[in-house]
Amino acid sequence: MRLVEEAVPSLALAIMFVVIIYQVVMRDVFAKPPTWSDELARYLYIYMVFLGSAHTSRKQAHIRMDVLPTRLAGRARAVLMLVLELAAIGFLVYALHSGIVFYDFYRRIPSPAMEMPSGYLVAIVPVACALMTLHHAALALRHLRELRAGS
Amino acid sequence: MEKWVLIAVVAGSFAAGLPVAFALGLGCAVYLLLVGTIDSTIVAQRMVFGIDSFLLLSVPFFILAAEIMNTTGTTRRIFNFAHALVGHIPGGLAHVNVVNSMIFAGMSGSAIADAAGVGMMEVEAMERAGYPRPFAAALSAATSTVGPIIPPSIPMVIYGSMAQVSVGALFLGGAVPGVLMGLAMMALVYVQALRRGFPREPRVTLREFFAALAAGIPPLLAPAILLGGIYTGFFTPTEAAAVAVLYALVLGMVFYRELSPHDLPRILLRVVENTAMIMFIVTTASVFGWILAREQIPQTIAAAFLEITRNPVWMLLILNALFLILGMFMETLAVMLIFFPIVVPVAQAVGIDLVHFGVVVVLNLMIGLLTPPFGMLLFLMSGLTKLPMIVVLRELMPYIVILIVCLLSISLFPGIVMFLPNLAR
Numbered sequence: 001m002r003l004v005e006e007a008v009p010s011l012a013l014a015i016m017f018v019v020i021i022y023q024v025v026m027r028d029v030f031a032k033p034p035t036w037s038d039e040l041a042r043y044l045y046i047y048m049v050f051l052g053s054a055h056t057s058r059k060q061a062h063i064r065m066d067v068l069p070t071r072l073a074g075r076a077r078a079v080l081m082l083v084l085e086l087a088a089i090g091f092l093v094y095a096l097h098s099g100i101v102f103y104d105f106y107r108r109i110p111s112p113a114m115e116m117p118s119g120y121l122v123a124i125v126p127v128a129c130a131l132m133t134l135h136h137a138a139l140a141l142r143h144l145r146e147l148r149a150g151s
Numbered sequence: 152m153e154k155w156v157l158i159a160v161v162a163g164s165f166a167a168g169l170p171v172a173f174a175l176g177l178g179c180a181v182y183l184l185l186v187g188t189i190d191s192t193i194v195a196q197r198m199v200f201g202i203d204s205f206l207l208l209s210v211p212f213f214i215l216a217a218e219i220m221n222t223t224g225t226t227r228r229i230f231n232f233a234h235a236l237v238g239h240i241p242g243g244l245a246h247v248n249v250v251n252s253m254i255f256a257g258m259s260g261s262a263i264a265d266a267a268g269v270g271m272m273e274v275e276a277m278e279r280a281g282y283p284r285p286f287a288a289a290l291s292a293a294t295s296t297v298g299p300i301i302p303p304s305i306p307m308v309i310y311g312s313m314a315q316v317s318v319g320a321l322f323l324g325g326a327v328p329g330v331l332m333g334l335a336m337m338a339l340v341y342v343q344a345l346r347r348g349f350p351r352e353p354r355v356t357l358r359e360f361f362a363a364l365a366a367g368i369p370p371l372l373a374p375a376i377l378l379g380g381i382y383t384g385f386f387t388p389t390e391a392a393a394v395a396v397l398y399a400l401v402l403g404m405v406f407y408r409e410l411s412p413h414d415l416p417r418i419l420l421r422v423v424e425n426t427a428m429i430m431f432i433v434t435t436a437s438v439f440g441w442i443l444a445r446e447q448i449p450q451t452i453a454a455a456f457l458e459i460t461r462n463p464v465w466m467l468l469i470l471n472a473l474f475l476i477l478g479m480f481m482e483t484l485a486v487m488l489i490f491f492p493i494v495v496p497v498a499q500a501v502g503i504d505l506v507h508f509g510v511v512v513v514l515n516l517m518i519g520l521l522t523p524p525f526g527m528l529l530f531l532m533s534g535l536t537k538l539p540m541i542v543v544l545r546e547l548m549p550y551i552v553i554l555i556v557c558l559l560s561i562s563l564f565p566g567i568v569m570f571l572p573n574l575a576r
Contacts, residue, residue, distance in 0.1 A: 006420055006423075009427070010416060010419035010423055013419050013422060014415075014419060016208065016211075017215075017393055017396060021393055021394070024393070024394065028386070038205055041205070042203055042204070042208065045211075046199060046202060048423060048426070048427070049202055049427055049430040050431075051427075052423040052424065052426060052430075053427045053430075055423065055424065055427065056424060059424070061428060062170030062171070062172060062428065062431070063170060063172070063428055063429075063432065063484070064165075064168055065166065065168060065482065067524065068167055080167065080168065084167065087164055087169050087173065087177055088169065088170070088177075091173050091435075094183075094194065095176060095195065095198065098191045098193070098195040099195040101191060102192040102195035102196055103195075122195065125195045125199060126195075
């Protein structure tokens with residue numbers, strides 16, 4: 001899982017960099033702009049963002065306003081944290097479902113430049129949502145255990 | 152009815168502490184379930200295609216270039232150069248702090264990255280020289296706000312992609328206001344230095360000056376390459392960002408020889424983290440934006456605004472007040488993604504130039520990074536220096552005031568912003 005969430009997006013970033021430099025050189029030096037480079041870089045970016053978000057979920061580093069959670073302590077805090085994790089899971093499950101339906105509907109359509117089946121691109125939504133659901137479920141379980149231990 | 156539920160869920164869960172991205176997504180999911188007639192695939196579709204933009208690709212590259220410069224000691228060289236330049240003025244190291252942030256801003260596009268990258272170094276240097284720690288912390292927070300005003304700028308890239316405005320023009324538009332902010336803060340430092348007896352540094356010898364200059368010139372060239380390349384049409388803003396990375400790599404590996412290939416995986420992962428934190432919000436915000444448009448909420452609010460005034464000057468002042476208040480309570484990026492679709496049409500309707508508006512709003516939101524209860528730069532610097540927020544805030548107040556003066560000047564005199572972009576048009 002770490003491989004997918006850390007190595008793959010890092011590699012995607014590195015390849016994006018190479019592809020864009022290649023694009024600049026081919027266009028400005030050789031006057032032969034490649035047709036596929038723009039699209040490839042954009043798709044790699046989408047992969048990077050979604051898998052990187054799963055990594056962010058694992059590290060609990062998503063941008064949030066934590067005024068309320070830091071003000072609370074003990075049982076009240078554990079209850080709030082549990083509810084927040086469940087809310088995150090609620091959205092993620094909806095997005096997972098939406099992603100699967102969208103994948104089914106869209107997967108055979110070829111992409112404009114590379115003519116790659118779009119399934120490879122849009123599959124990232126359900127994959128990333130599933131990964132994030134797992135992370136937040138693990139967090140929810142931890143808060144639940146805290147609550148049990150406390151009472 | 153459903154739209155009120157949407158807004159209540161987003162606002163409520165955000166205030167309770169749900170991450171911004173999930174708060175937006177949850178509100179949208181609840182809305183779609185309530186309406187019932189909209190195909191659920193809209194969520195996945197908007198999430199993917201909301202970030203499918205070549206322009207937004209520049210975000211990780213701007214972060215990457217700054218990360219590489221931080222790792223390779225380029226940052227330290229900039230500091231030495233600033234030291235040689237203004238260290239001998241009364242309040243020397245405080246001026247160095249300002250100039251250092253301005254030069255660093257020419258390579259980095261994020262205020263938080265500036266404060267995290269050079270803030271602590273500045274505080275430590277100033278404390279060693281006898282400055283009060285709270286003053287040093289406050290000044291480092293305040294000077295970081297020029298990061299996204301002097302090009303490049305991540306907030307301007309996001310504004311440009313949302314408002315369909317040329318990022319090159321926005322970058323040029325930020326240059327003069329950024330220098331103005333720096334000069335205003337230096338003037339304030341000068342007054343405080345005389346009144347409070349801050350030390351000055353010994354004047355450097357000519358030879359030392361040239362040594363620092365030679366080491367400082369390569370980083371100074373970075374913004375010139377960026378803007379020059381964009382404006383001659385040699386490359387797009389995103390390609391410019393990639394070229395900046397290449398430049399930073401060459402500096403670090405060949406010129407300074409302080410970057411080894413072993414550092415790269417760690418740097419790349421950190422950039423992935425920082426980019427994903429920003430861009431994942433963009434994915435769900437674009438679902439949210441789609442629903443807002445469907446409910447015609449931007450038009451409704453725009454009409455309400457246009458009821459108040461149709462005078463562009465008053466409108467800009469009203470919107471400034473609105474954004475200063477929003478910036479106090481909300482995270483910058485969340486403000487941009489949620490409110491830009493609503494206010495950009497308003498600005499356009501009363502005839503405010505959208506390049507001018509973009510620079511004004513970004514500067515406005517940078518002040519929001521300093522103001523409690525939710526000011527990321529204030530949090531960051533008081534966290535790094537382990538000082539209570541209120542102590543830092545007391546020293547920060549005059550700087551917040553002077554930055555608001557800068558904001559008002561560029562709002563009332565569009566020429567300050569538009570001079571360079573008009574010249575290049």
